[in-house]
Amino acid sequence: MTTVPPPPPVQPPAKSSGCGKWLLIGCGVVVVLGAIAACVITFGVFYAIKKTDVYKMARDKVTTDARVNAALGAPVEAGFWVTGSVNIDGSGGTANVKFPVSGSKLGAKVNAEATIENGAWVFKQLLVHPDSGPDIDVLHP
Numbered sequence: 001m002t003t004v005p006p007p008p009p010v011q012p013p014a015k016s017s018g019c020g021k022w023l024l025i026g027c028g029v030v031v032v033l034g035a036i037a038a039c040v041i042t043f044g045v046f047y048a049i050k051k052t053d054v055y056k057m058a059r060d061k062v063t064t065d066a067r068v069n070a071a072l073g074a075p076v077e078a079g080f081w082v083t084g085s086v087n088i089d090g091s092g093g094t095a096n097v098k099f100p101v102s103g104s105k106l107g108a109k110v111n112a113e114a115t116i117e118n119g120a121w122v123f124k125q126l127l128v129h130p131d132s133g134p135d136i137d138v139l140h141p
Contacts, residue, residue: 049082049083049084049086049097050082052086052095052097053121054086054095054097054112054114054121055082055086055095055097055099055112057114057121057123058097058099058110058112058114058123058126059078059099059101059110061123061126061138062076062078062101062110062126062128062138063075063076063077063078063101065128065136065138067136067138067141068101068103068108068128068136068138069103071103071105071106071108071128071130071133071136072101072102072103072104072105072106072107072108072128072130073103073104073105073106074103074104075103075104076101076102076103077101077102077103078099078100078101078110079099079100079101079102079107080100081099081100082097082098082099083097083098083099084096084097084098084112085097088116091116091119092115092116093115093116093121094113094114094115094116095112095113095114095115095121096111096112096113097110097111097112098110098111098112101128106130106131106132106133107130107131108128108129108130108131108136109128109129110126110127110128110129111125111126111127111129112125112126113125113126123139125139126138126139
């Protein structure tokens with residue numbers, strides 16, 4: 001008779017160091033913090049542009065213009081998203097600001113371009129582009 005040797009002893013599974021798990025958690029934290037930083041920077045830029053005199057002047061001119069109110073439906077209000085740039089250096093400066101507006105009937109996009117002349121903002125262009133219908137040049141009645 002042949003004897004069968006006993007099976008080798010069962011080894012317990014090797015313990016994992018856990019490095020992979022911590023690496024994934026660390027990468028996840030970095031991604032989340034990056035997204036939060038991007039949001040803070042974006043909203044900071046919107047906030048900074050909205051606080052400028054040139055944006056406030058453009059917004060006020062557009063929202064009180066009779067032709068804009070007639071085309072979009074009163075009252076006309078400025079939207080949240082603001083893009084563009086405002087550069088002030090010494091006694092001069094330039095601005096190119098774009099923002100949405102909406103009334104009770106339609107929405108529109110505003111394009112405002114201005115420069116500082118003799119210490120005051122002077123608009124070179126202030127156009128309202130309604131969702132439908134012709135553009136409205138707020139500077140030229």
